[in-house]
Amino acid sequence: PVPWLVSGRGDAGLRGQAARLAEFVRGREDVDVAGVAATLAGRVALQDRAVVVGGNAVDLAAGLEALAGGG
Structure with a gap:
């Protein structure tokens, strides 16, 4: 297992960063x-x-x- 550390300003910032990372990773099984x-x-x-x-x-x-x- 690999930990990904996500941070943001406030709850909305944290959730927004998670959404952007999810969009980047979605459909890319070859991501390092x-x-x-x-x-x-x-x-x-x-x-x-x-x-x-x-x-x-x-x-x-x-x-x-x-x-x-x-x-």
Whole structure:
């Protein structure tokens, strides 16, 4: 499993970031999930944070979509 760290300003910012990442990943099973994880870990962490964990792009997209929907 690979953790993707998501951060945003406020609940809306966090959900928006999750939605943008989900859109990027959706339909791209060849995404380098470890590379994306490293990039996300290097970003400036904003006040609101969440972690989505998955073993592949499909799992991570599902988790991001749940987060974007308020889950």
